Amino acid sequence: MRFWLQHLPVLPVLIPLLTSALMLLTRDSQRRLRVILGAGALGLMALTALMLVRATQGIGAPRWPDDIGVYLLGNWPAPFGIVLVADRLSALMLGLTAVLGLCAWIYATARWDRAGSHFHPLFLLIMMGLNGAFLAGDLFNLFVFFEILLTASYGLMLHGSGKRRVGAALHYIAVNLIASFLLLVAIALIYGLTGTLNLADLAVRALALRGADRQLFDSAAAILGVAFLIKAAAWPLNFWLPNTYSEASAPVAALFAIMTKVGIYALLRIGSLLLPAGAPAAFGGAWMFPAGIATLAFGTLGMLASTQARRIAAYAIITSSGTLFAALGMPGATLTGPALYYLLSSVLALGALFLLLELTERSQSFGANMLAITQEAFENDDPDAADLSGQAVGVPLPATMAFLGLSFFACALLIIGLPPLSGFVAKFSLLSAALRTAEYGAPTVNVWLLVGAMLFSGVAGLIALGRCGVRLFWVPEDLHVPALRLNEAIPILVLLSACVLLTARAGSVMAYLEDTAWYLDQPDRYIEAVLGQDQHDFPAPAPGSGGPR
Amino acid sequence: MTDLPLWAAVPAALLLVLAGLVTLIGSLGLLRLRSFRERMHAPTMGMTMGTFCVALAATLIASLLQHRPIVHEWLICLFLFMTAPVTAILLMQSARRRQRGGPDTPAKAE
Amino acid sequence: MEWILALAIGVLAGSGVWLLLRPRTFQFIMGLALLGYAVNLFIFAMGRLRVDAPPVIDPAWADPASYADPLPQALVLTAIVIGFATTALFLVVLLASRGMSDTDHVDGEEHRA
Amino acid sequence: MKRLFRALPLACLLLILWLVLNDSLSADHLILGTAIALTLALLTPILRPVRARLSHPLTAMRLAGHVAADIARSNRDVGRIILRGRRADTRPGLLDIPLRIRDPHGLAALACIITFTPGTVWAGHDPVSNVLTLHVLDLSNPDGLTRMIQDRYERPLMEIFE
Amino acid sequence: MLLTLILAIPFAGSLCASLLPATARRAGAWLAGGSALTCLVLTLWLTPEIATSGIIKLRLPWIPTLGVDLTLRMDGYAWLFSVIISAMGALIALYAHYYLSAQDPVPRFFAFLLSFMGAMLGVVLAGNLIQLLVFWELTSLSSFMLIGYWHHRMDARRGARMALIVTGTGGFCLLASMLIIGHIVGSYDLDAVLAAATAIRGHRWYPILLVLLALGALTKSAQFPFHFWLPNAMAAPTPVSAYLHSATMVKAGVFLLARFWPIFSGTDWWTWIIGGAGLCSLLLGAYAATFQRDMKGVLAYSTISHLGLITLLLGMNSRLALVAAVFHIINHATFKASLFMAAGIVDHESGTRDLTRLSGLRTLMPLTATLAMVSAAAMAGVPLLNGFISKEMFFAETVFVTGHWASRWGLPLAAVVAGALSVAYSLRFILQVFFGPPATDLPRTPHDPPRMMLIPCAVLVLFCLAVGILPGLFLQPVLTMVMRALLGNNVPAYDLQVWHGLNLPLLMSLAAMIAGIGLYLGLRAHDRRVPGQVPLIYRLDGRQTFETLLEAIDAGSARLLSWLQTQRLQPQVFLLVLATGSVTLLPLLPGGWWPRVTLTTPAQWSFGLIWLAGGACALAAAYQAKYHRAASLMLAGAAGLATCLTFAWLSAPDLALTQLTVEVVTTVLILLGLRWLPPRIEEFPGPTPGTTRWRRRRDFLAAASTGALMAVLAYVMMTRPPAHDSIAAYFVQQAWPLGGGANVVNVILVDFRAFDTFGEITVLGVVALSVYALLRRFRPPAETIAAPLRHRGGMPATFEEPDLQAPLPDGTLRVPAVLVRLLLPVSTLISLYFLLRGHNLPGGGFIGGLIMATGIILQYMVGGILWVEARPLIRPQAWIALGLLVAGAAAMAVWWAGKPLLASHTLDLALPLVGTLHLSSALLFDVGVYMLVVGATILMIIALAHQSLRLHRKLVEAATPALTERGP
Amino acid sequence: MSATILYWAGGFALLCFSLGLGCAAIRLIRGPGAEDRVLALDTLYINGMLILLVLGLRFEAGLYFDVALLIALFGFVGSSALAKFLLRGEVIEP
């Protein structure tokens, strides 16, 4: 056990990688084997994430100085080698990814994993990319993990094929490829100016930059910021999002709920590290707040203007991004704790919503077009591809409609921010923290802007989701009860229960998140943990006692 | 380089100059010759004489500097020799097919 | 040499961006390729230019000043491979889109006058 | 055992290639090279069912000398034509040459020689009539060219490969 | 503890009810009634304690960091409401049991009803503002569900959504106001807030705070101008209307206003906003009620009016008015609920609620008629009924208004007018339904309902009578308790009596009564002519306006959205370029970064020439890409070659090698793709030439600026001295001693930064898998299918399966095949050469893998797919997997040596002859890279190439339909 | 002395090769036929390879040889794939 604990920070990357490699040794038709492998891997990832969350709180087995786990890859000391850093924020995001990923994956095993080749390996690899991005302590390594998660997301986005989906994927890929170029250019510039890639080291060296170097560094940071803003769906760089998210297959769209948050995570992470040197514009600096308000307004507008449920959900993603930008970029205030709470709540809720919407569409008579798309996904030219669409019909579960209706209701509450669920707690905590800034004599116009925008977005959500829910559940006369499988219902239930848990335990969760935020405000700890790290020399496992047999 | 005796440096230099000239003329042929089929012949100069000369010069210099025979530059000539027909055959076929019934039909040897 | 390389980067990037702004999928993919060259050269340039100083070291003489900066080179290698991969993927998506939508417009439909 | 024996020529060739590439005759390179060369030579027939049988190394060397000389001469000729440009009174054209050589490797070698000689390009080969079509930059002496190819290249190649 | 139970029981009941089977009607009713009664009993149990100690408080921590706890707090005021809510709840449960039909999903109804009851109890018991808000919104939500209970009806859906939007929006405003209060007071605790009244009133944000609070309260209580949702909510089943929309939920607004009365009242803002809204609602509601055709419509508007009355009282800034308001809250709850029940009975029994159709029911359902008449009389303010007393108190208050003459005269006048109207609509309600000739064309023949259904109504009527006759006995102590809870020790002196003597209010009452009767008689003609139409204001239809507004929001937002976003890729890319360019320039604008002391390498002519050619090719590639794809590909390839040469020239041999091999593979890949891309022929009339020209100029400018920017940045960076103590120095110094390799780049790739490499090969693998997966569902453009046939000069449209046994292909490819097959062992050897020496000299797994892959691709090119694949060859997917596993194994092997992942480990084997064999885990890692690169590259190429094969087989199949048989 | 001679000779050769590269680039840009372009690309590769060889001589570095070797071995792949595409309409046939 101790043996595994030593390597805890690297496991979230290794587990999915090796499992997907094993999967590739099996054939696409050996689905059961792949499912078993996937379940094992995702379960282990969830376990690892849990242990990391505990470890970064100072609970449990690996005790790290400052509760920050630094893993020196290749045993090269920072800043020369690559490090993985597990601090509270990373652990939190890993946990969120694990929960969301597990749910989306379970959902997919009902039928979507058979709508094309290689669903399972791709799914695990996107998880690997996400986990790696949250753990990366090195700028270029962050880029590499971004690429992994993006390429896997391209594959998953295309999963199921079909005209509209491919069209949406084309835009998605095009925009993200350009964003990748921007990342590369920015990273290169930063290396050229500071001579380092390690984030902690970068934070130290950025302090020393003067004059022209500083100007150029700011330019580079701006490019970096744009790249992250694209991924985080800031207006006006987010036009790719609505189509992408509404055309992706349900489990993929659900998993994508966390994709935009990776961009926000990167902004937050780098922004917090660069804070002592003066945060560049996009990283919690001058533009972030206005960009956030604009994004929030845009998302709200989109929700109002959309009639199709999935598009509403897609715009809700934008709204959540906007809220987070605005909160994180709020001048003169640190709303990080509540913002993280909001992030958790909105990712879980939106994930559940995307899963749910597909089930709901199945009950609609006017959802015939959706059915057609699904049919197209299963259409088969290829004699080798296993066509299992016939099996993919579940049995009607009791109280299906009540379950769907209540779940939709809960999702709507979470997204709108109505009581009693965590969406409300998130909104309330954000606003109350924002108001607190008025005490410090900060200009209150920003506070009012944030309050107004968030309340307005709530009202808009009420109008849009209300209409959507009424149309989905109340209007149709011939609402036929959809065939639902248990592994489609359970993930939704789990995600929503997680939100309920967030609500019920709001006090302790919020305290934890405030602590997380506090650590983010103390980049010195992170820097010291990374740069002050001695090379590991783990004691070798004693024969017969240490490693697993 | 300074260790190289003059008697070797001069021919090596001449070989380099020759290689440059031949290759340049060959490439110039791409511009000066009128039809594609004529142009097909021009670049071969660089591929053959140009490469030979450079390889010879390199062998000369490297062998003298390292006091042992260094021949690996000739691998390049070998590979060029082996691979040259592949493109040429396909390209010529393509050009012929495109101009089927064009100006020139094969002449017959007696 | 610096200005030549800078100009080269500029021309490649300009052509690439021009193509990215064009409406046809094939133009876009060529734009990606050209921009890829520009970006790779750009990253490489961040190590400053060195002629005749490849980073293959003589064990007896490991003075960093006498070798080209190896790190940008390693980064470019990664970037080249990733660029290759994404080009391949985009190509296939482009083909799939053309097959399904009967047009090679990036939007999957022609915008008529 | 028979397979191993048949693979030997190629293996030798590969071993030589390996040693030249590594520019070394040290023991580890010899051992590693032999291992790699033998493995590859044993695996190759899977994708290369037709094997070349080589003989008459002396003829081969003489042929190589001829080819080198011809290449040098053709380079001079073609260079002159290019430099003269319009003024050069050349008659480019196709030339059919009947062949006797049938061995594919021999034909391939002929193709290499012809392509590698400036002024001539392989323009087609009819497997039924075994007629080779060439494109020639300066077709002022078709008979001479035909004879040269038949006598100077084809015959030695037949000796070597058949 | 009891407080927790009071709150928990309804929710628990709701949960139980939701789990009941749809047919369990009786169980649902029992559950609801039982829960409500239990709550009532528990509340009453607490009465002595409230009466003595004033407040019972219970605190459960929830989010302590934000000052939000679950505080249950019961004082006299909350007690009153708890009693109303639970008692009404019990009665309604009984009533609803008989009201709902067998087709309705009854347990669901009771589940929602109970959850509403819990929410409402939560509102009144909340001791924390945020908690109050939570329950407040819950009441809106459960109301939404209850209004939409019969969701197959459009009016129900509309009404529900309207109520939700209006009250929900109000809730958001309330949230804002609570936040501000919390900000001012520093706490959300109700007691703390109540104690900070002066601070709140004096705060500069007081006006906005008040507005927000009022928005919350007024929307909830259906006050002007947000009253319109209430009549539309009448689509709900009548028990719901009786419970939520008369007795309890709509009272939440006035509950809140009264609760905060000590804090907020006493300012002009308060008077104008609250009093104004109340006055308007009072008059407007009464006026509209007079003309309604629907029984429930009359009641709904009268509810608006009576709530307006309460609001007006609250807005009058007088403590006695507050007493009157609270008193009327109680009274209105009793008589209005009983009226609703009566209306429901009529509807239930006769099948209609249309006042013009109903007539003379007095004889058919005498009991119902009696009950309805008493309650209606209470509503009209007939003496000896509770409505009379509260109305008297109201009149009295209006009389004592001081200040401007308009209010001094206007308010009493308005009061009389409203009174008259209420008399008129009450009269009309009773006379139209129960008197006159018996109706003949009713859907059903009505008769009195089961006794049990009448009991709730009767209980309420009895209460009206009791309070009306002996107000002091029944309500004086209660009211005192409530007032003490609200005002502390400032409770005004008042006296609840039927007879105060002949005074001005009594005269006003009389006047109103007479005027009301007159009004009823006068309006009968209008009623017969256009039944249900409200004169003068019938055009001001709240519902219509609301729906129009919503539609306008939809349409407007859609239009705005289409302005603010684009679905097209080109503008998106343009925006991206623009955004990036401008943010990059922004920090550079102040200038001063142009290099002065420059670091330069002497320029060389040849290098310049290479880029002259390369740049020209790049530009030409951009120019040709639209119509001449192959040409563009070649031109870009030339630029790639220039890049490769640059890398080599500038001391980066590894890059040159990689660039070269990637270039080759990319070319083949794109060519494979081009086969499925039919030639471009402009077939659609594009945008107008002018637009095109403008767009091109714009794009050109963007492209040129981007290029210039990148060139400038590159130049500035290149001529700047490198960062001192760059981490690169470490790599150069330690590559040999610690990394064990002379080629620093490779040591970085497989050792120092091997993790990046691991990630990067994963990317390659992922892409290969994605490409493969997508191509499994590939559908080629029709015109490309036979394209290669054209090239072969009109050969027949069927394809012959190639001869798999033929040693060499026939035709043009014969000679190339001989050469290329000879090349395979050579290229394999060279790939191994580059792989094995990578650590010390340029090369490595990538380059080796790409060389190997190219060798294999060449075999496919000359041999054809089937010929090559007829021979046992690699399974690319397995190679990808093995590559990852080998690299992973190399990375993890060191775990057993107690080192972290990817630490290098060397093994020196002493062998005879050779000496020591130096085996490094880094080399094994590189082998993994090699395998993956081979696998991924081949998989992509082959997946593309296989499309031709699939298509050929399809064509053959189509040509010979008889043979269409697929193998198993 | 030897160094100087060789330096200038190498420089001259480099100039010639890069001029040749320029000629090929012009043909590549001008076309007119696709075959012309393929041929020009092939020529570009040859010239590039020669440039690398001469650079290797000038800098006395064996590293350039590897790149040149690779061009010699695989420079033809791109052009022959293009040629086959022109000839047969697809690069890899069934």
Ligand code: NA
């Ligand atoms: Na030739």
Ligand code: NA
């Ligand atoms: Na290592």
